[in-house]
Amino acid sequence: MIAIFYSGEDEGYIAVVPELPGCSAFGETEEEALKEIKVAIELWIEAVKKEGREIPKPMGKELLKAVMEK
Numbered sequence: 327m328i329a330i331f332y333s334g335e336d337e338g339y340i341a342v343v344p345e346l347p348g349c350s351a352f353g354e355t356e357e358e359a360l361k362e363i364k365v366a367i368e369l370w371i372e373a374v375k376k377e378g379r380e381i382p383k384p385m386g387k388e389l390l391k392a393v394m395e396k
Contacts, residue, residue, distance in 0.1 A: 328360065
């Protein structure tokens with residue numbers, strides 16, 4: 327799951343992937359933030375693999391289902 331929100335402090339959009347700790351990106355538009363977060367995800371996964379750490383399983387569908395059930 328990718329979350330994008332406007333940051334007045336940064337005067338732009340921040341994209342984050344809650345399932346990937348520390349994975350975030352910035353863009354002046356939502357579209358730019360989305361483009362940048364896709365690059366950040368690839369780099370995040372590459373770094374985790376090099377460190378021998380486990381990559382978390384995506385939980386986007388499960389999180390959405392939980393929200394929709396409430």
